[in-house]
Amino acid sequence: MLKPLGDRVVIELVQQEEKTSSGIVLPDSAKEKPQEGKVVAVGSGRVTENNQKVALEVEEGNIVIYSKFAGTEVKYEGKEYLILRESDILAIVG
Template sequence: MKLKPLNDRVLVKRLEMEEKTAGGIYIPDSAKEKPMKGEIVAAGPGKLDDAGKRVKMTVKKGDLVLFAKYAGSEITIDGEEHLVMREDDILAIVD
């Protein structure tokens, strides 16, 4: 299934977290937190300003981003979990 986000929304796929700590301790699934880092899978065209002109998005497909812990709405596409969120929910682009 293909999805194209509208306006200033983006489709993000969460990146998997490490299963063990730097000290070598394995983290059980019950103790893992959902990662707050992901990859932009699709981005909308941007929102409209007060004058009716489209404001271009800062992020684009393929960007790695950090986002707020409870940002977006979870959806499942072809058996994989994704988030749909507004561009404002993105905290930073990872270089």
């Protein structure tokens, strides 16, 4: 198991097809394109300057879209994951 720290999230990569499972089609433009994935683990949250934890908005099982260049790739027990901060997640899908 991977237990992300702070406001980090572990994402299971979704293979990019022309049309993804949840119906998102990434447009053909020069702009930064988001990616889609499934949240498999969430951290316990960042700590504010008055020393309180901020729980994450995303939960295990959420399908999310996130910035293409965000996070760090990890292979764990044969599967590919991405670990990124919740702030790099744009939206929950569905």
